Amino acid sequence: MVNVFAVPVFFICFRECLETSIIVSVLLAFLKQTLGPDRDPAVYKKLVRQVWLGIAAGLAICLIVGCGMIGAFYGLRKDVFAPAELLWEGIFGVIASVIITLMGAALLRVSKLQEKWRLKIARAIESKEKPGAKFGQKFKHFSEKYAMFLLPFVTVLREGLEAIVFIGGVGVGMPASSFPLAVICGVLAGVVIGFLIYKGGNRSALQVFLIISTCFLYLVAAGLFSRAVWNFENREWNKIIGGDAAETGSGAGSYDIRQSVWHVNCCNPGINGGGGWGVFNSLLGWQNSATYGSVLSYNLYWLVVIIGFLAMGYNEKKGHWPFMKSKHADGGISRQQSASDSSTAEKVAVQPSTKIHEVHH
Template sequence: MTKNLFSVPIFFIVFRETLEAAIIISVLLGLAEQIVHDDRRPIVAAEPNSEEKTSENDSDSVVKRRRLIRKLRIQIFLGAGTGLFIAFAIGAAFIAVWFTKASDLWKKSEELWEGIFEFAASLMIFVMGITMLKMDRAKAKWRIKLQKAFDGSKDQGGGRTGKWVLFILPLITVLREGMEAVIFVGGVSLGQPATSIPIAAIVGLICGFICGFLIYQFASRTTLTIFLIVMTNFLLLIGAGLFSRAVAAFEENAFNHLLGSDVDDAGGSGPGSYRVQGNVWHLDCCNPNDNLNGQGWTVFNAIFGWSNNGSLGTILSYVFYWIAVIVSLVYLKWKEGRAKVLGVESAAGMRRRNRREAKQEDL
């Protein structure tokens, strides 16, 4: 039941995209307060010889600032809600069309299509996991970007234009994140039953909102970095499992063609149900496809790609996936100038070293 009603990869994909959108919205909310409080221009027009009314004007100014902050927050949430609605509509239409109009195409070669989509999903998760490590830097980047946009709007058209900037930016941002989620979820869901999508997507959405709110309220950058590292590990574990399962699906498709069209009617997981050539292990227990005793192992299959049947292809694909992750992380760290590879330093590393040497000379 777990495999049919809840898709773990879809949960983590929706959770990741929701969390990124929540972080950006939290930056917008903080920026709205910062802009209003840092704005030195008087909200209430000053009257000549009004020294006696200074305290009253200050209190009125505080009230009006609070109202302005509330209006800006409403604009931010309206923009985010509009973008989320559009993304949901597009995603629902895409998934509905696939499962209603293209189901016959799926049934003709189920294992082949399952392997293709799991392979594509593993590559998507690979990219998402690597970029997720940089999400803690999104706050500073978006704060600078939004501050420039807001300052430019105030120079051109006053507060109203700035208010609409805080509506349009979250709309575009959430729409972009939502479309990414639609693409990723669409790629993963094509290899899974339709019943596994709604609950996983809703739970991922709720968890993303909750974690985004907690990060906005309490988390420092250090805490956020640790949190993102842990989540990236889970995401890459899922990606490695999907990559291994994709290879297993390709091998199963080839084995089914070798035996003939009636292979699925045999059932079971004993001798004759798997290809002995290239097989490393086969356990009679721990079968995630066993509807009677495989519920617990189904969870491990969904999260880590576990299978009671291990071949050279599935094992090596799992190992190579992690080697690719390690190489990518080392390259990114080298490219950013935070490490040397075989004594070779990148251009960014040279610039960082020159800045450090310049600071030491100044001291």
């Protein structure tokens, strides 16, 4: 059985593919529900193309890096990428967490302002960069125009590179014949779950889908942020002991007791593919050894999210952000009147039979 199907490799591929499939399926279901091929086909096709291009670009880079790692391993007889593994995992984890958080906050407003968001998305992808714009303005323009490309790209890149490194680690001593079937089954299992989520998202009510998917994405983002901090701390511990702490197992020496909040000598997501604990690690950030940094960062993430939503709610009701002066205070124009005028303008500008491109002209 071991010579044909490597169970640790299956769990690694499954858990890495699962997180990517969930995020991609949520994005595709969101695009189909809000834009759809029967509403704004041109804009819908562009955004779906961005998602798939992001996946393809991430996979391409993973394949290139994977080939480089294999060449370096057999050429130098040494895994030169292992020392930087925790560093790039932490960096990509923070980036993905920030992107998911910002996108989740925007998704919840879509059903309430669906027509407005359709216009906003269309304008964003068709807008051109202003000449002489500063770096911050250029970055904002790029992130808005290619938002549907960035998240799949970062996710696939992070999960793919992580899978390559983990498979390289657990695959030492295993025959080559045990890899193909395990990799294919792991990827297929992750894709099937993502497809089911995509189908379920299409059939459910938009607001229900947005709430459930956003809550789940925030759980993933919180785990990513906490895991990123844990990776940074574990990298420092590796430097102290002069090796890879994961090679010592789950007991003494595998963690820095000075930074430990709690630890269990089991349920390690980094050993032999991690099994179910590896899936929990990928989706929710589970670690069998919690540190001050990982626990504080997890709670800090949720605190920031709560404050952010409270501020958004305040802005929605009062017309300005907390501790900031109202924009309508001096003009004598009430928020209700402004909202009414805006709603009237949108109804005039957007007719059921009018396409997005016609509105722009």
